[in-house]
Each structure stands twice: as structure tokens, then as C-alpha cells.
Amino acid sequence: MLVTRRGGDLVLVDQNEHGRLAGEFTLRWGNADFAAPTMREHVRLGTARHDDGWREADAEPLFNADAARPLHFLEIPLEEHLPLYQRGVDRIYREDAYAGLLVSMHWTGLYRNRWGMQSGGVGIKPMTTPLDEIREKHVAEEERRWAETKKSLVKDGIRSDFEARLWYHYDLLQVWDLFSLYVSLADITPADTPSVPLAGTLKSIDQAPGPRVIQLVPSRIAGSRVEMRLTPVRPGVVAVDPFPFDGEVTVSLAARAIPDRAYPDRERVVEALAGARRVDLECRFTKA
Numbered sequence: 602m603l604v605t606r607r608g609g610d611l612v613l614v615d616q617n618e619h620g621r622l623a624g625e626f627t628l629r630w631g632n633a634d635f636a637a638p639t640m641r642e643h644v645r646l647g648t649a650r651h652d653d654g655w656r657e658a659d660a661e662p663l664f665n666a667d668a669a670r671p672l673h674f675l676e677i678p679l680e681e682h683l684p685l686y687q688r689g690v691d692r693i694y695r696e697d698a699y700a701g702l703l704v705s706m707h708w709t710g711l712y713r714n715r716w717g718m719q720s721g722g723v724g725i726k727p728m729t730t731p732l733d734e735i736r737e738k739h740v741a742e743e744e745r746r747w748a749e750t751k752k753s754l755v756k757d758g759i760r761s762d763f764e765a766r767l768w769y770h771y772d773l774l775q776v777w778d779l780f781s782l783y784v785s786l787a788d789i790t791p792a793d794t795p796s797v798p799l800a801g802t803l804k805s806i807d808q809a810p811g812p813r814v815i816q817l818v819p820s821r822i823a824g825s826r827v828e829m830r831l832t833p834v835r836p837g838v839v840a841v842d843p844f845p846f847d848g849e850v851t852v853s854l855a856a857r858a859i860p861d862r863a864y865p866d867r868e869r870v871v872e873a874l875a876g877a878r879r880v881d882l883e884c885r886f887t888k889a
Contacts, residue, residue, distance in 0.1 A: 602658075603615075604674075605807075610860060613874075614882070615655075616659055619785050620781070623649060627641060627645040628641070628645065634843055636820065643700050644703065644770050646697050647693065647704050653704070654685045654690065666866075669863035671870055683735065686711075687739070698750050702750050703767075709743045712736050712739075765822050772818075788808040788810040789838075795811070796814045798814050798815075799831065812831060813830075829842070841889065849885065850885070851886075852884055
């Protein structure tokens with residue numbers, strides 16, 4: 602669950618809805634400056650389902666007892682995050698091996714600073730051993746599964762070409778994930794403030810307006826990387842520089858709003874969600 606505090610409400614976005622939007626970006630990505638993904642349907646599936654393991658957790662939903670409200674996705678303890686993501690990865694692998702490979706890379710990347718794309722970690726609660734040892738075990742097991750999956754997928758062609766394309770798709774998945782998180786969480790109103798890395802703002806449920814930066818965005822396989830600046834120019838309208846899409850993109854997310862108050866237990870949250878108000882979060886991405 603993605604949680605933000607907005608105007609007296611807690612606004613909640615389910616992870617599967619966030620994933621759906623991330624998958625939509627795969628269909629619009631690409632122009633003269635940014636190479637579109639190949640194997641697009643496999644990549645779209647992996648991107649749209651990259652948080653599939655949250656499906657059951659969001660249905661409960663998970664509860665933050667200390668804050669007396671629904672649990673925001675980056676507040677989850679590692680010991681709960683590990684099995685949650687494992688089941689999602691396993692489901693996708695059974696449907697599509699290439700998509701499963703991408704989702705596995707995404708999952709393990711959450712414990713590896715998105716495999717170098719994000720400094721400072723991704724915000725999963727740091728734990729001490731033996732949980733750190735369990736995390737390392739999961740990462741090692743997934744990397745072994747990658748090797749077997751790649752062996753099944755690379756029948757012909759040049760192995761290094763396959764690897765380069767795969768990691769390009771992984772990097773793009775991280776960027777599309779961040780674009781969707783931006784729509785889900787950001788205060789998209791203009792503000793004369795310095796730009797800050799988007800990834801570093803995701804843990805707070807209180808979002809400040811202002812420009813954001815997505816770092817290390819790849820332009821193509823083995824190509825240059827850029828900082829992509831997202832600047833609200835009007836409420837709900839964001840100028841993107843440099844611009845990576847095939848034209849102006851308008852997107853929306855379905856969310857739910859419940860009163861921003863203390864909830865004594867998860868059951869009270871469930872009751873509030875039963876009467877939640879539907880909210881549509883909308884954003885238009887345009888050229889700077």
C-alpha cells in the first residue's frame with residue numbers, strides 16, 4: 602500500500618494499481634533520444650506485475666501499530682518483505698520466464714540499491730543478523746535461478762547481447778517504477794524549491810511540492826545515462842527534461858481516501874476502507 606497524507610485524508614494506492622500504471626509507461630517509452638524496449642510484451646508484463654507479492658498484503662491491509670494507520674510500503678519489516686516478494690516472483694516465473702527474471706532482479710535489487718541505480722538504499726527497514734543472513738541467502742538463491750532461466754532463454758544468438766538487453770530492461774523497469782510512484786505519492790503542484798532525488802522522498806507520507814530528479818536513466822543499451830528532471834508547471838502537469846516518451850502522456854491512478862486519524866487496530870482500518878471515498882490521481886507529462 603502506498604500512503605500519503607492529503608488535506609485531512611490518508612490517500613491509499615494499492616501496489617497492483619501502481620504496477621498497472623508502471624506497465625503503461627512501457628508502451629509509451631521511446632523517441633529519437635531514448636530507445637524503446639524490445640520484447641515489449643514480456644517487459645510490460647514484468648513491469649506491471651513487479652509488485653505482485655503485495656496483492657494479499659494490500660487486501661488485508663497491513664497495519665502500522667506505532668503510527669495507528671495503514672502501513673506505508675517502505676515501513677514493512679524485512680522479515681515480512683522477504684516472503685511477500687518471494688510469492689510474487691514465483692507467480693510471475695510460472696507465467697513468463699523473461700518477465701519472472703525481471704521481477705526477480707527487481708526484488709533482489711531492493712536489497713542492493715537497485716543494483717547500483719540508487720544511492721542510499723531503497724528504504725526497506727534495516728535489520729541485523731540473522732535476518733541479514735536470510736536476505737543474503739535469498740539474493741544468492743535468486744541469482745542461481747537467473748542462471749538457469751537464462752540458459753533456457755538463450756537458445757541462439759550472442760549471450761552478451763541478451764545480457765545487455767536484459768539489464769537495459771531492468772534499468773527501465775526501475776525508472777517506470779519511479780514514474781508510477783511519483784504519480785502515486787507526489788504533491789504535483791509548482792513550487793520554487795531546489796530539485797531533489799525522487800527516490801529519497803518516497804518514505805515520507807507527507808510530501809512537499811517541488812521538482813524531483815530520477816537519476817541514472819538509461820538512454821539506450823550501453824548508452825549514456827541522464828538525470829531526468831520532473832517539474833510541476835501547473836497542478837497535475839509535469840514538464841520532463843529530457844523527455845523520454847513518444848508524445849505527451851496523461852495517466853491516472855485509482856486510489857481510496859479515508860479520514861486522517863488514529864486507528865486503534867487493523868479492524869478499524871478495514872471498516873474505514875469499506876466506506877472509503879474513490880479518488881483519481883491524475884498527471885500529465887509534457888516536454889519542458
